Amino acid sequence: MITLDGVTVRYADSPVAVLDDVTLHIPEGDLALVAGQTGSGKSTLLGCLTNLVPRFTGGHRTGRVVLDGTDITSAAPRELADLIGYVGQNPLAGFVTDTVESELAFGMEQLGVDPSRMRVRVEEVLDLLGITDLRRRALRTLSGGQQQRVAIASVLTARPRVLVLDEPTSALDPVAAEDVVSLLSRLVHDLGLTVVMAEHRMERVVEFCDRVILVSRGSVRSGEPREMLSVSPVAPPLVELGRRSGWSPLPLTIRDGRRTARAERTAWREHPPVLGTLAAATGEGLVADGVVVSYGSLVAVRGATLTAGAGLVTALVGRNGCGKSSLLWAVQGSGSRKAGRITIDGMPAVPGDVALVPQTASDVLYLPTVAEELALADADADRSAGSAGRILDELVDGVERDQHPRDLSEGQKLALVLAVQLVREPRVVLLDEPTRGLDYAGKAALTRILRGQADAGRTVVIATHDAEFVAATCDRVVVMAEGEIVDDGPARDIITSSAMLATQCARVYAPVELLTVAEVLTARAAS
Amino acid sequence: MVHRTVDRASTIGLGEGSDEGSAPRRRENLLARPRPPKVAAVSSAVASVRSGWAVYRLPRSLHPVAWWLWALGIMTAASLTTNPLVEGLLLAAATFVVVSRRDDGPWARSFRLYAILGAAVFVVRILYRIVFGGGDGDHVLFTLPRIPLPSVVAGVRLLGPVSLESILYGAYDGLQLGTIIVVVGAANSLASPRRLLRSLPAALYEIGTVLVVAVTVFPQLAESAARVARARRLRQSSAQARSWRERSRLVRGLVVPVLADALDSAISLAASMDARGFGRAPAGSRRHRVMAALTAFASVGCLMVFAYDLVSGTLPSVALGSVVTVHLRDALLVAGVLAALLSIRLSGHGVRRSRYRPDRWLLPELLTVACGFAPVAAVAAVGAGPDAAALSPAILPTLDIPTLPLPLLVAAVVALLPSAITPPAPVATSEATA
Numbered sequence: 026m027i028t029l030d031g032v033t034v035r036y037a038d039s040p041v042a043v044l045d046d047v048t049l050h051i052p053e054g055d056l057a058l059v060a061g062q063t064g065s066g067k068s069t070l071l072g073c074l075t076n077l078v079p080r081f082t083g084g085h086r087t088g089r090v091v092l093d094g095t096d097i098t099s100a101a102p103r104e105l106a107d108l109i110g111y112v113g114q115n116p117l118a119g120f121v122t123d124t125v126e127s128e129l130a131f132g133m134e135q136l137g138v139d140p141s142r143m144r145v146r147v148e149e150v151l152d153l154l155g156i157t158d159l160r161r162r163a164l165r166t167l168s169g170g171q172q173q174r175v176a177i178a179s180v181l182t183a184r185p186r187v188l189v190l191d192e193p194t195s196a197l198d199p200v201a202a203e204d205v206v207s208l209l210s211r212l213v214h215d216l217g218l219t220v221v222m223a224e225h226r227m228e229r230v231v232e233f234c235d236r237v238i239l240v241s242r243g244s245v246r247s248g249e250p251r252e253m254l255s256v257s258p259v260a261p262p263l264v265e266l267g268r269r270s271g272w273s274p275l276p277l278t279i280r281d282g283r284r285t286a287r288a289e290r291t292a293w294r295e296h297p298p299v300l301g302t303l304a305a306a307t308g309e310g311l312v313a314d315g316v317v318v319s320y321g322s323l324v325a326v327r328g329a330t331l332t333a334g335a336g337l338v339t340a341l342v343g344r345n346g347c348g349k350s351s352l353l354w355a356v357q358g359s360g361s362r363k364a365g366r367i368t369i370d371g372m373p374a375v376p377g378d379v380a381l382v383p384q385t386a387s388d389v390l391y392l393p394t395v396a397e398e399l400a401l402a403d404a405d406a407d408r409s410a411g412s413a414g415r416i417l418d419e420l421v422d423g424v425e426r427d428q429h430p431r432d433l434s435e436g437q438k439l440a441l442v443l444a445v446q447l448v449r450e451p452r453v454v455l456l457d458e459p460t461r462g463l464d465y466a467g468k469a470a471l472t473r474i475l476r477g478q479a480d481a482g483r484t485v486v487i488a489t490h491d492a493e494f495v496a497a498t499c500d501r502v503v504v505m506a507e508g509e510i511v512d513d514g515p516a517r518d519i520i521t522s523s524a525m526l527a528t529q530c531a532r533v534y535a536p537v538e539l540l541t542v543a544e545v546l547t548a549r550a551a552s
Numbered sequence: 553m554v555h556r557t558v559d560r561a562s563t564i565g566l567g568e569g570s571d572e573g574s575a576p577r578r579r580e581n582l583l584a585r586p587r588p589p590k591v592a593a594v595s596s597a598v599a600s601v602r603s604g605w606a607v608y609r610l611p612r613s614l615h616p617v618a619w620w621l622w623a624l625g626i627m628t629a630a631s632l633t634t635n636p637l638v639e640g641l642l643l644a645a646a647t648f649v650v651v652s653r654r655d656d657g658p659w660a661r662s663f664r665l666y667a668i669l670g671a672a673v674f675v676v677r678i679l680y681r682i683v684f685g686g687g688d689g690d691h692v693l694f695t696l697p698r699i700p701l702p703s704v705v706a707g708v709r710l711l712g713p714v715s716l717e718s719i720l721y722g723a724y725d726g727l728q729l730g731t732i733i734v735v736v737g738a739a740n741s742l743a744s745p746r747r748l749l750r751s752l753p754a755a756l757y758e759i760g761t762v763l764v765v766a767v768t769v770f771p772q773l774a775e776s777a778a779r780v781a782r783a784r785r786l787r788q789s790s791a792q793a794r795s796w797r798e799r800s801r802l803v804r805g806l807v808v809p810v811l812a813d814a815l816d817s818a819i820s821l822a823a824s825m826d827a828r829g830f831g832r833a834p835a836g837s838r839r840h841r842v843m844a845a846l847t848a849f850a851s852v853g854c855l856m857v858f859a860y861d862l863v864s865g866t867l868p869s870v871a872l873g874s875v876v877t878v879h880l881r882d883a884l885l886v887a888g889v890l891a892a893l894l895s896i897r898l899s900g901h902g903v904r905r906s907r908y909r910p911d912r913w914l915l916p917e918l919l920t921v922a923c924g925f926a927p928v929a930a931v932a933a934v935g936a937g938p939d940a941a942a943l944s945p946a947i948l949p950t951l952d953i954p955t956l957p958l959p960l961l962v963a964a965v966v967a968l969l970p971s972a973i974t975p976p977a978p979v980a981t982s983e984a985t986a
Contacts, residue, residue: 081823106829118817119824121765123746130908135829137904144909163657165771180828359785381786388783391808405787431812445787 026053026219027074027187032088034069034078043069045243047088051221051236053186056213057247058230059223060259061240063464064434067223068114070240071189074221075111076102093186107136110180112190116172117164125167125175126160132183146182154178154208169345170201174208181212188212190222194229195461198344198490199525206230225464228261228493228529232278251275259465262493263529266542282533289549293537298548300538303515304500306334309370310484311356311379311453316365318351318508325351327508328364333486333501335370335452338479340495340516341488342526343505349488350384352505353455356486357381369452369484380446381455386438387431395433395441396426402445417444420474435462436470443474453484460491472498496520496528496540516540608916611978613655616743617751618917622924623739626967629927630731632935633943634724637956639731641964642927646731646738649970655977659744666737670730677726681718685709689717689948717947724947751911754900755844758831765821773814780809837901844899847891854888916974923969930963 029049035042043066051057059067072078079086080102090098092108102111113119122128129150133143151157154174159167167175173193180188190209194202210233212218221238224230231237237253239246246253254264255275263282267275276282283290311333318326325348333339341349354360356367357379367374383389392398399413406412417424420440424433430441439459447454456475460468468491475498479485489495495502495516502519504512512519520526521538528540539545623646630642647667654660681687682696698712746767752760784805825831858881861867867880934957935943945954 075827077823077827081819081826101832102823102826103829103832106827106832109827111824111827113820113824115820118820121761121821121825121828121830127908132828134906134908135832137906140906140908140910143906147908183829354782357786359782383779383783383786385779385783387812388780388809389787391805402787 026055026093027051027221028089028091029073030089030091032073032086032090034066034073034084034086036082036084042243043084044073044240044245047073047243047245049238049245049247051219051238051247053093053219054213054217055219055235056210056233057219057221057236057238058227058234058250059221059238059240060227060253060257061464062259063225063436063462063467065240066243067240068191070238070245071111071191071221071223074187074189075109076100076105077111103135106132106185107183108185109187109189110177110183110185112173112176112180112188112193114191114195116176119176120164120172120179123163123165124160125156125162125164125178128164128175128179129182132179136183143182146184150178150182153181153212168201169197170204173197173201173205177205177208185218187219187221190220192223192225195225199492200344202226202229202490206233209233225462226261226491227259228263231261231264250277261529262542263533266530266533266545269542269546276533279529279532282529286533290534290537293534293539293548293552296552297537298539299551300517300544300548303517304337304479306337307482308335310335310337311486312368313352313356314366314368316352316355316367317363318348318355318361319363320361324508326355329505329508329510331356331486331503331510332513333453333484333503335484336479336482337500338475338485338487338498339501339503340499341486341503341505342490342495345490347505348508349505350457351508353381353457353486353488356453357455374453377449378451379453379455380443380449380451382439382442382446382457382459384457384461386435386442386459389442389445390430390438393429394427395424395430398430398441398445399426402448406449408448413444413448416447417441419477420444421470434467436467439463439471440474447478451483453486454478456485456487456489458489459487460489460494468494468497492520492526493528493541495526496531497543502526609975611976613747613911613977614653614743614920614974615751615911615913615917616747617911618913618920619743620739620748621921622967622970623735623742625921625924625926625928626735627732628925629931629963629967630728630735632928632931633960634728635943635945635954635956635960636724636727637954638927638931638943638960638964639724639727641956641961642967643727643731643734645964645968646735648968650738650741652971653974653977654741656979657744659746660741663737663741666734666740670733670737673733674723674726674730677729678719678722681722682714683711685712685714685718687718687721687948688713688715689951691716691951693719717951720947720951724945747911750907753896754903754905755896757900757903757905761830769814769817769821772817773810776813777806777810780806780813783809840898840901844895844901847895847898851888851891851895854884854891858884858888916970919973920970923966923973926966927960927963930959933959 029047032047033042034044061067121131129147156174194205206229213220237250272285313331315328316326355362402413403410424437475485499516502516521531531540650663692713692715695713696711699710749760861881869877869879871877939957942955942957946952
């Protein structure tokens with residue numbers, strides 16, 4: 026269906042090519058997953074298929090792109106609108122109109138589709154994606170999952186033959202993400218659509234995909250999922266476990282995994298492995314008592330009482346829009362708070378006690394270089410010059426001081442924002458969705474950083490959707506729903522008892538309470 | 553009516569019976585007693601009128617241009633009179649139509665803002681008269697202590713005696729302006745500017761889309777500014793320096809991330825629009841393009857000469873026959889506008905683009921526009937007749953009680969009619985504005 030022939034992409038004043046002489050073929054009707062580390066060129070590869078690279082990104086591209094026998098190398102993206110549908114990372118940023126129905130029609134209006142045909146197609150696509158009751162809704166009022174569905178619907182109405190998606194589930198909670206992935210798989214099976222998608226959290230997609238395209242350091246390899254995943258530098262936990270255990274064939278689904286691990290599981294059920302003991306809190310830490318946050322008539326947090334012990338990492342989980350962010354901002358003190366008392370180790374919180382890394386970390390950064398940001402942080406906190414810099418170096422290696430903060434990788438940006446806040450030596454650190462845009466290596470690094478902060482006696486609270494990250498990082502889990510706290514307990518208990526939060530390892534070994542690959546390996550070494 | 557009597561007679565004749573059995577027997581009854589041809593014709597006419605009315609009343613949004621023209625008519629009438637009774641009636645009519653015919657979109661809620669603005673204008677006008685006076689008469693209501701001013705500003709006075717006449721001047725003015733503002737608000741909430749832009753001719757499509765996008769992006773900009781401002785507070789030092797440098801830093805801390813954000817989202821929006829085919833429709837054939845350019849050029853030429861003559865007044869009038877005299881300047885204006893319209897039409901010719909559920913121009917639209925212009929006609933009629941004074945009730949030298957000539961009352965009621973004769977606004981699904 027799509028063939029790339031000797032495609033090379035080089036961005037301005039960069040000596041390294043993002044894609045170097047890439048030759049790739051994607052057959053018709055495949056669901057292809059583009060995988061690779063952060064910054065490896067996944068988005069660039071997708072951009073080459075839609076010709077948005079280099080038109081909207083700058084840079085220089087050579088080579089040929091052939092779609093179904095036609096050379097489209099020099100075609101403008103608008104000429105491809107009825108052949109290739111493209112859904113970007115943030116669906117809201119790509120919406121042109123204001124309501125669902127007119128958004129669905131926009132593409133067809135450009136193509137000059139006959140009005141009566143247009144009407145029929147809109148109805149069909151509304152049904153196909155199950156968004157009929159959203160048709161008159163304003164786009165801005167939709168939830169993340171609904172927005173993603175509408176974005177997919179709005180390109181489907183043009184009847185493209187290929188659908189290209191850039192991280193369609195990265196901003197969604199587990200349920201919404203699962204929904205979108207199964208929707209895509211249905212489109213592939215029912216409509217014979219060719220789907221190419223990039224995704225960080227591969228664990229949801231690998232079982233559906235027909236082909237994995239690995240991008241690393243400019244080169245691209247593609248092939249059968251099992252074959253590619255056995256050599257991939259990024260792999261979901263289940264595949265990681267399979268590789269470490271030497272399982273063949275490599276398990277891609279929980280069912281495969283459970284079948285392969287049956288013997289081990291039965292053995293462990295009879296002689297449960299010795300699990301690591303729970304870290305104990307070194308102090309009372311943060312207590313936010315009876316917090317209420319409301320915006321007009323909308324109640325975001327309904328008298329929630331959050332406790333997070335010092336020296337522990339606490340996860341705050343719950344679906345999109347359940348009030349996690351509002352609670353964190355209220356605890357920090359910058360967000361609105363209608364009621365509630367915040368104490369730290371029994372004392373009322375004072376400004377500077379609580380640091381918060383917001384969801385869009387770069388909002389906090391506005392100076393042209395990393396060095397200036399660090400100097401400003403030192404000055405603000407009345408610390409000697411270089412304090413923030415030292416913290417940054419402890420967190421991550423090799424952040425160039427003369428770089429623009431916006432040019433840093435997501436992980437580096439996060440570390441910089443953290444360093445800038447930690448220089449004031451807060452006793453509580455809050456993070457709002459820190460794992461968005463991080464690959465497995467980035468998450469592992471963040472885990473190390475946060476455990477380090479907890480070991481130093483700080484209280485760390487993370488609002489997140491990422492079950493695997495919670496399992497690897499957190500001691501306690503607090504579950505929120507509709508602005509209230511509905512569950513609170515040790516991470517192991519909550520994760521293993523929840524259908525949605527369970528990690529892949531937990532599902533494979535249930536009822537044995539093992540959460541991560543590392544734990545399984547330790548348990549194995551011990552027995 | 554006729555139909556119904558026959559029906560009832562037959563049902564009564566049936567007496568008790570199961571529902572299933574009743575329908576066929578009733579038909580039998582009707583067949584047994586053939587109706588006279590005249591009755592049949594009337595009943596079928598009634599039936600067709602009834603079904604026509606049902607179709608007419610199907611909830612739908614009226615063409616946005618119709619609402620704007622309706623509002624334009626009311627505004628024109630409001631600006632031609634200072635009679636508070638007429639203004640009050642027009643205000644009430646516009647408000648009533650809004651309440652009964654607006655949909656539940658975000659724009660519809662803007663009417664409240666306009667009403668508040670109108671009220672504010674009214675109050676400010678009166679306060680102005682109280683503070684500065686002007687148009688004072690004999691009926692002094694109360695006297696405020698006058699604030700003496702230096703002789704440099706002689707002729708301006710602050711406070712002092714407040715007369716009824718002065719306040720009435722302010723009230724009449726304020727009511728007129730307030731009415732116009734509220735009527736603009738009415739048009740705005742009945743048909744959002746966004747929908748108005750959608751009905752632009754094909755040649756102006758790109759401009760329309762750009763404006764729509766701008767309208768969409770604006771709240772996003774406000775949102776991202778709020779988000780960044782909140783994030784910025786995370787880094788504020790506890791001891792706030794109030795120096796100039798500190799402040800410039802705060803501004804920079806807000807502006808840089810917001811602009812970077814806006815730029816990012818502009819680029820991704822442009823990419824998305826391009827990928828979805830925006831701007832792909834070809835601009836028609838070469839011949840049409842050339843013609844469009846020529847007519848546009850001619851239009852601009854005509855209008856330039858017209859504008860020049862407006863200032864210098866050198867163009868003569870031309871006599872056509874013995875009765876009609878045409879001023880060349882007016883002819884140029886008409887020619888220029890016509891050429892502009894032709895150019896827009898030509899450049900939109902052959903554009904392969906279509907509209908999803910275009911707004912249709914049917915009978916209700918026509919009636920609405922007519923209702924909107926009824927007050928203008930009434931004002932013009934009254935102005936030409938013996939009651940002309942009623943349009944601007946005198947305050948000085950004698951204080952007249954405003955009167956309401958019948959045509960103006962009727963016109964105000966007609967302006968109200970769209971609330972009943974237009975189809976109701978579509979009801980959105982339950983969560984439409986959640």
